Amino acid sequence: MTDDILLVHGGTPLDGEIRVRGAKNLVPKAMVAALLGSEPSRLRNVPDIRDVRVVRGLLQLHGTTVTTGDEPDELVLDPSHVESANVADIDAHAGSSRIPILFCGPLLHRLGHAFIPGLGGCDIGGRPVDFHFDVLRQFGATIEKRADGQYLEAPQRLRGTKIRLPYPSVGSTEQVLLTAVLAEGSTELSNAAVEPEIEDLICVLQKMGAIISMDTDRTIRITGVDKLGGYTHSALPDRLEAASWASAALATEGQVFVRGASQREMMTFLNTFRKVGGAFEVLDEGIRFWHPGGPLKSIALETDVHPGFQTDWQQPLVVALTQATGLSIVHETVYESRLGFTSALNQMGAHIQLYRECLGGSACRFGQRNFLHSAVVSGPTKLQGSDLIIPDLRGGFSYLIAALAAQGTSRVHGIDLINRGYENFMNKLAELGAKAERP
């Protein structure tokens, strides 16, 4: 399908300004939180991305009216009719995103049962949901596996509980938050994830009337309440999209002002960007990123949970590392298969070798388990245009960056996947002077 192909003529530095809106990894979850309220909620700074449209459809199916508010990027979510909704078409949402799993707690509270279709999301590792179901069982839910998804019931009101996550999983932490706020009694969650998007979700829930505190050792305590109201909230900016454009500026030797980007959530990325040799300037309205000239420096990089280097920053930055002098080491510790995208970069002329060992700082869960989860990037290498098939969201954006940095023309297949998490990326590319066209 030619609609899904982009011809990218590389070799022109990106130059200009784009805007990022609310975070892909917060907005859909804040939309789900609206289900817990007895009144409508208003969510601002909502990006027009596919993951938002998917959750909008799911909420509507569950009787929540979702309308545009006073501004085009504001959603008003009214959950007054959840109890009377007919969810017969839910199968159509199978494989759409990872968010349906977060409907469990809110629906169990409101209806006493929930059906969760098969999940989607990026294919970057096994991505099991065992922690989610373990914690839901601890709250008192029963879970039955069906051919087309999972059916859950809460025979009585869910009860607060004491949980320790085996790994600080973002989604499982959100599962606990969205379930514990209306559960009977208190919940203690230790080894929780504390990503900025989770803190923002806690802010949303607190606005609704929840009682949630966070200790210095990543333990979250929630005191269940009987009722929650609505919220008005402006979503935190998308630090993942911002970092993607920063990496694009660096790899193409250009400059991009990312309006809306915020320093606080990007500190770890900014330090790494500077170590590689990138320049940036933090302004009130956003962050300007650019390549200051001269050679880039190789680095050792390890992805980790917050406040470590976010795994979703890794793929776009690796493209810039192909232009750095010397050997860079990348150790991916969050997902076991997030380096497969590098084979296409090698096809373009990069030198990236994958290893099963944990290279770099520390041993991770994937060491000695046959996962190619470490990479050595040897640079600088000239990239040549190529035929590229987008494997996943960030891998897809990385291929765009590589195609923009390369000599010649690349044919990039499957670009629609990028719409899942990058608002209006085609217009943004045009605004930055990229030479890209539909065949």
Ligand SMILES: CC(=O)N[C@H]1[C@@H](OP(=O)(O)OP(=O)(O)OC[C@H]2O[C@@H](n3ccc(=O)[nH]c3=O)[C@H](O)[C@@H]2O)O[C@H](CO)[C@@H](O)[C@@H]1O
């Ligand atoms: C929509 C969204 O917010 N997606 C983000 C979220 O994904 P998501 O919430 O799916 O990621 P998790 O933090 O849960 O996953 C981290 C690791 O834990 C493992 N795990 C997770 C749950 C479980 O039940 N069992 C299990 O083994 C996963 O396979 C993975 O290896 O956090 C990731 C880590 O910051 C980001 O890369 C994703 O962009």
Ligand SMILES: C=C(OP(=O)(O)O)C(=O)O
């Ligand atoms: C892995 C990602 O997202 P998801 O969890 O939605 O697949 C991502 O945003 O890079």
